[in-house]
Amino acid sequence: MITRLFWLKHVISAEELVVPENDLKAVVRLSNGDMRKALNICNQHIWLHSRYLKKLRTCALEIxxxxxxxxSYWLLNEPFTISCERISEIKAKKGLALVDIGREIKMPPEVRVQLINELADIEYMLTFACNGKLQLGSLTGSLVATDK
Structure with a gap:
């Protein structure tokens, strides 16, 4: 992350912009460390709308x-259908992606490996035009299956 942050700072200073450190970290986090995505976020939002920075930091780090x-609570304690409904609602309301959810949920390494295998299967199914609701159902089912 330090190298990516360094290069992002380099680009921002070359553009003669002033961006707080927390906002830069939020951009790196949202881009999942991918420099191309980080620059796209900057191009699309930061340079166009400087007020967006505070929203970006809030979205990436706090919320x-x-x-x-x-x-995590829903996945571990609620029935499958309720988990799917609630996660779908929060995804739509907050603009979360399944990738963000899978990356951020804390779990033991052996469970994470099994989940990654399940996510690979879901990704494969996407090549056949699977929709978001089916993806969510697959992810929820995978997490429920690994919990047992």
């Missing part, structure tokens, strides 16, 4: 943690 805790 996501609370949402992930809530999603």
């Amino acid at each position: 996501l943690c609370l949402d992930i805790e809530q999603i």
Whole structure:
């Protein structure tokens, strides 16, 4: 992350912009460390709308943690259908992606490996035009199956 942050700072200073450190970290986190995505976020939002920075930091760092805790609770304690409904609602309301949810949920390494295998199967199914609701159902089912 330090190298990506360094290069992002380099680009921003070359553009003669002033961006707080927390906002840069939020961009790196949202881009999942991919420099191309980070620059796209900057191009699309930061340079166009400087007021967006505070919203970006809030979205990336503060709200996501609370949402992930809530999603984890639903996955571990609620029935399958209720988990799917609630996660679908929070995804739509907060603009979360399944990738963000899967990446942020804390779990033991052996469970994460099994989940990654399940996510690979879901990704494969997407090549055949699977929709978002089916993806969510597959992810929820995978997490429920690994919990047992």
